[in-house]
Amino acid sequence: MSKTKLQVDPSHLVPAVLTPPISKSDAQRAMVLAHLTGAWPLPVLQEEPEQFLPADVRVIRRGIETLRLPPGPVRDVNCADGGAPFRILVTQAAVTPGAHVRLTGTPRLGERPHGALFDSLREALGPSGLVLTEGNPWPVEIHAPTKTGEPVFRVPGAQSSQYASSLLLGCAALYLRERRPWRVEIIGPLTSAGYLELTVSWLRRFGFTVQESEGRLEVTDYRAPERTPAMPGDWSSLGYLLLIAWHTGGSVERADLSSAHPDQALVRLVERAGLTTVAGPDNTLRMTGKAKDGLVASGKECPDLLPTLAALACVLPRPSTLTDVGVLRLKESDRLEGIRTLVDAFGGKTQLEGETLTIHPPTSHPSHFSMDSKEDHRLAMVAATLSVVSGVPLTLTGPECVEKSFPGFWRQLERAGVRLTS
């Protein structure tokens, strides 16, 4: 079957107020905690129009609904392309007494690393009867025990923070079940630490006490909060929209500057390039300034923002440096390669030394460029963002994948005057 192609024409831009979806990372955590603490279903999921819910949020919802059914026959949950949803559901299945589920996903999700999480669950719960089997790579089948042992999960942190986040949400479940402290011990360095902090902040908002010390997180208490916390807009999606608003003179809404999402780092990181964000009323934000320098950012701090920053780097007057880029190889596609392909397609150059990527913008813009999303939502959206901020038309192969985190993305682009044809 031939893949869909989308023509992106940025020659009629207008200033508009652009709206991100709810944050999938925040919503995933909040949904699990709502399920555990008796606050299910989360009101925000009923208020948000269904067609704008990120696909990954729908995956977690389906998974939780399955785990809420009384123990019975083996049940299937398709995690599609969702790394965090899959990893979170594996642990939630393993800590739901008697649950028997079979998880599947895309071939790419099957290729991404999960073994360290499986080993951690087997080490902690295997002696109590957990059965976790792996297909090739699908299905991953989990049969959860009804008892537990020593209250600790040990997991390495270098590949993904999602292992530790998933296990910490497991600790919350086990604390409520047993009323004894459960902890996660992280072995070695931790990547994407801000996402684990996001998990801790959601546990606290839902009433859990989490004690943190070097490489160790322990859930020690729970008291129901007075109200269910609100759901912020997605800072990863705000990244594309803010750059578009910068170029068109528009603004974004739902930009909560008190959010704990790691991609809020954008606001600080663009300052080096000469750009400033200006907050307006009701969580609106604009970006102003004339680009004067390159960017510097680390994949350890904000991995999902690096493709967006790479697009911006293509229109800056000086080179940009992205450090700790190795983690990008483990995402929905090899994003390190994806970034290099994008810069190359736009006429720029990249140089990789160890884990550091230098991006040299082109001296003049091409008249047109093409990009294949490789079914990676972020690559699709950053290619389109680059088209808008440079004014250069784009032919994009595989635009549908934006569904994963931002189903309304193309509609937002049309609001900014972008003409889309297939």
Ligand SMILES: O=C(O)C1=C[C@@H](OP(=O)(O)O)[C@@H](O)[C@H](O)C1
């Ligand atoms: O916990 C999360 O919600 C996420 C953590 C990060 O992954 P890693 O910790 O695997 O880098 C990030 O890239 C991903 O999009 C979402």
Ligand SMILES: C=C(OP(=O)(O)O)C(=O)O
């Ligand atoms: C890497 C991502 O998500 P996940 O790991 O949850 O698939 C992402 O959304 O960029």
